[in-house]
Amino acid sequence: MRSAPTILHLDMDAFFASAEQASKPSLRGKAVVVGGLGPRGVVATASYEARVFGVHSAMPMAQARRLAPNAAYLVPRFAFYRLISEQVMGLLRELSPLVEPLSLDEAFVDLEAGGTAWDEASARLAGGKLRADIRAGTGLTGSVGLAASKMLAKIASEQAKPDGLVVIEPGTERAMLGPLSVRTLPGVGPATGDHLRRAGITTVGEIVEAGEDELVRLLGKAHGHGLYAMALARDERPVVAEREAKSVSVEDTYDVDIHDRTRVGLEVQRLADRCVRRLRGAGLSGRTIVLKVRRYDFSTLTRSETLRGPTDDPAVVREAAARLLDSVDTTGGVRLLGVGVSGLADYTQEDLFAQAAGEHADAAAVEEAEAAPEVEPEVPVERRWPSGHDVRHAEYGHGWVQGSGLGRVTVRFETPDSRPGRVRTFRVDDPELEPADPLPLVARSVEAGGASGGGVPV
Secondary structure (H helix, E strand, C coil), X not given: CCCCCCEEEEXXXXXXXXXXXXXXXXXXXXXXXXXXXXXXXXXXXXXXXHHCCCCCCCCEHHHHHHHCCCCEEECCCHHHHHXXXXXXXXXXXXXXXXXXXXXXXXXXXXXXXXXXXXXXXXXXXHHHHHXXXXXXXXXXXXXXXXXXXXXXXXXXXXXXXXXXXXXXXXCCHHHHHCCCEXXXXXXXXXXXXXXXXXXXXXXXXXXXXXXXXXXXXXHCHHHHHHHHHHHCCCCCCCCCCCCCCCEEEEEEEEEEEECXXXXXXXXXXXXXXXXXXXXXXXXXXEEEEEEEEEECCCCEEEEEEEEXXXXXXXXXXXXXXXXXXXXXXXXXXXXXXXXXXXXEECCCCCCHHHHHHHHHXXXXXXXXXXXXXXXXXXXXXXXXXXXXXXXXXXXXXXXXXXXXXXXXXXXXXXXXXXXXXXXXXXXXXXXXXXXXXXXXXXXXXXXXXXXXXXXXCC
């Protein structure tokens, strides 16, 4: 353990919901819930105003709607959140080269490694400046915990929420942890918590009183030893700047079970392409293709195939995923599909057989297209307007989708730095309405790098 609270944990406050409130003046101070809006959707983030009604992350969206029927329900804008996250992570890297991101909105920082802090006073100063810089650069708030270990820093940031800073001074850890619930410790979920409660253990202090042997008897050797060490505030884990990815995967859950085998196959092909885009974006390739299928009865099947060498060729991944699908019975319906690639590497080895097969397939497709008779053009598919996403109208300017259905889309026209805007309704195929890029949350001058145009960083 360190002698100074130089490990920092940052957790952005209700990140997705706060970003939406910051970009939509009409939602500020109101209940906002971000997540999947279909029958099987779950809450990704709820604003603090929505949490008053009992809404929380990972809750089924249907339950959230019952608890807070008047909240604003929005589809996530992950590309937008990622831009904000990149800016926040950039501020963290100015503090230290040792930054360990845990998600888009959460990270550990070793302030001592960056020479930014060496005692409590300098750590407080660094944490306070970070919070101010985040607010100035993004308009959002983050909570900061400072302690001598990662576990304690994370507990401190949780105590600091929302929009605060808490320091756990070395030497005070045991006294601070003692009265807290056992659920405060990492790895103690509902099942472990209930198991301990039945044994009469509800606080961290009672874990210490029970002793290590009793913890091992109740929870097993590994979990018992680990939990007892945490209760004593022992945590020697270092901040790790780079985490090596073990796999890259994508998956989709469907509002209605898919029964048509052809549709299932097309979905798998689409997921394979998305997976490869993510793989290439990370500069990686992989040898093992994995298919995940959750059927109508919630049974989940996983199939995998290992290639002769790593690849990032979409045709190779599509073909492997299709072969894996052939071994799965989807007769009763499919509720979730996923495609992943593991056995990652930073180079590729061309699969000549697959490549040749792809060339033959391309040639066959060309011949088939040349021989096919002309057909009537397909009727355009109705455009989708996800709730909360940005749009632009030729006459009314920038806005966001409040809702759509029955051939109509309702848009509120406002920007992050405007007053709450007016609402108008259009046909979903209105030629003057089109999707738009998000606007920056904090206006910046051209001199500061905030040039106008699409994809402006936030």
